[in-house]
Amino acid sequence: MQILLFSDVAGKKELRGWHRVGHHINYVEYKQRTYNPLLERDINYFELDFQLEFAHTGDTCYIAHCYPYTFSDLKDDLDYLSSIRSQEVFRRDILCESQAGNSCFIVTVTDECMIKKNKFKCFCLS
Template identity: 35%
Template sequence: ARPELFINRVVFDSFDSNVEGGSEPATSGAGTGAGYASGDTTLTFESRFESGNLRRAVQVGEWEYDLYLNPDWLTKTHTQWYHYRLSNTRRGPKYKFNIVNMVKPSSVYSEGQRPLCYSVKAAAECGLGWHRCGIDIAYYPNSLGNKVRRDSSPAAQPPNNSNSSSSNKQIAFYTLTFAAQFEYDNDTVSFAHCYPYTLTDLQRYMSALEADPFRSQWLRRRRLCETLAGNACDLITITSFSSNHEEMRRRKGVVITARVHPGESNASWMMHGVLDFLTGETPEAH
């Protein structure tokens, strides 16, 4: 291989579809990366799907990539979770992924957590779903040393942007690095911090609860408000609605919330379980 052909080569940018190999066909499941010649082993990255947050991928070695994340919505530097997919894999080589703009000084990855991954071919052939993966995992401070404008999101600037204005502040960044070896050639593989749970998943689940003859008798659903992104924020009331209005008004309420931050999809799964239990048929629920 000729290192000069791929070192520091931008291969994906979610803000720029003109980047070579920066996107994949909408129906892509496997195959060579979009924009690459036959036989090219460059990975094809994608994150322009619901709950994806990869901003940019830079190839720094034949099998190594530096990854930059988009910050959480309406924040400047909240980057501590990830969800992206890639294709055009090769069986055998050890790929290395460095997520270089994490912001928390400490991480559960230093205490044994591993990334989650999902292989399209493993799911089709073996029925294997999301599972823990990754080797050579480490989390440490890096020398990226970005200076981010106080009034501008880093997602709107190149990841290595710097500005000498006095209104800038120094941001400390950390790297999450891990390696992976793929089981299949030309596979499509997704990586995530936690098991994904999207807004679409939530809306489908709520519709299923409302359509269930037993569960629906215990709940009422209405729109509390809209989020800053314009999505519906539902208010679910669970109680016995057979009582009269005055008795219901005297009842004490318990408020349960979840998914305060975008990356906390594990909290969505916990709330899913809470709603299953509270609307279920067990004596404890009633």
């Protein structure tokens, strides 16, 4: 699978977003065995080798293995789910905020069949 590239120049000039690039792509097991004392076992590492040519001189490029999923994407997806589902089925609350000031969401999803049957298991602690 090709890697993904985002070019600042192509993004501004051509309105091009993330796109697949690269050739001579190899994903192989790393030859050197590595021991992790926390896991108390050997770990197999893999390396990704590839070649690519940059199209624009002086460009800033970002490379990714898969399409980035941004915090804005998350908020948009949660907003959409909130708009198409009742609050009984899908509820999003803010658990806390990160040091950067971003909300950390807690999402509650309830099976619609359980709502219709009114079969909720509940217990109280005091």
